[in-house]
Amino acid sequence: xxxxxxxxxxxxxxxxxxxxxxxxxxxxxxxxxxxxxxxxxxxxxxxxxxxxxxxxxxxxxxxxxxxxxxxxxxxxxxxxxxxxxxxxxxxxxxxxxxxxxxxxxxxxxxx
Amino acid sequence: xxxxxxxxxxxxxxxxxxxxxxxxxxxxxxxxxxxxxxxxxxxxxxxxxxxxxxxxxxxxxxxxxxxxxxxxxxxxxxxxxxxxxxxxxxxxxxxxxxxxxxxxxxxxxxxxx
Numbered sequence: 001x002x003x004x005x006x007x008x009x010x011x012x013x014x015x016x017x018x019x020x021x022x023x024x025x026x027x028x029x030x031x032x033x034x035x036x037x038x039x040x041x042x043x044x045x046x047x048x049x050x051x052x053x054x055x056x057x058x059x060x061x062x063x064x065x066x067x068x069x070x071x072x073x074x075x076x077x078x079x080x081x082x083x084x085x086x087x088x089x090x091x092x093x094x095x096x097x098x099x100x101x102x103x104x105x106x107x108x109x110x111x
Numbered sequence: 112x113x114x115x116x117x118x119x120x121x122x123x124x125x126x127x128x129x130x131x132x133x134x135x136x137x138x139x140x141x142x143x144x145x146x147x148x149x150x151x152x153x154x155x156x157x158x159x160x161x162x163x164x165x166x167x168x169x170x171x172x173x174x175x176x177x178x179x180x181x182x183x184x185x186x187x188x189x190x191x192x193x194x195x196x197x198x199x200x201x202x203x204x205x206x207x208x209x210x211x212x213x214x215x216x217x218x219x220x221x222x223x224x
Contacts, residue, residue, distance in 0.1 A: 045212045103153040
């Protein structure tokens with residue numbers, strides 16, 4: 001299966017701390033994407049990193065990709081209570097047309 | 112740009128009835144995806160369509176489920192003869208480029224009584 005798996009399943013931190021979430025996948029990919037979902041809402045695209053990229057930044061977000069280890073990490077710096085949400089990685093690769101999602105990491109940022 | 116619009120937001124059906132879920136993609140997006148989500152779980156891929164064509168329906172049960180994305184009008188996910196196990200949140204997404212930067216709707220919560 002192409003599906004990525006996030007780790008940890010749940011993460012609870014204090015406001016101002018950094019949050020790191022990891023994603024592992026099984027086969028080669030074209031790109032890897034991170035999405036956020038607030039409870040009961042649709043997913044929101046955060047960042048896309050291509051297989052030939054190693055690191056990407058967007059505001060307080062930093063994503064790394066290690067294709068040799070088939071893993072990615074999402075770092076949120078200086079977290080805020082509003083960052084509380086579930087975070088999913090999604091992958092698609094090769095001739096696969098499906099963008100598949102992991103089960104997500106539930107991040108809770110305590111004020 | 113109004114974003115991806117899904118309706119209805121909530122749909123209640125009795126067992127054996129039909130459910131029709133609608134999705135209007137963002138303007139300029141020709142790629143549409145349907146996903147299903149159960150509580151506390153990730154999204155399960157159902158079907159990927161690109162204007163009038165089904166590209167990948169490998170995640171959609173062969174029986175009772177169908178999807179379309181006509182030249183004019185919204186994409187429709189149709190579930191015939193619903194059963195209790197069909198109860199879930201169904202999300203539609205669209206994108207300008209295949210499998211990149213999907214924009215999601217707010218979902219349709221289907222409840223089967």
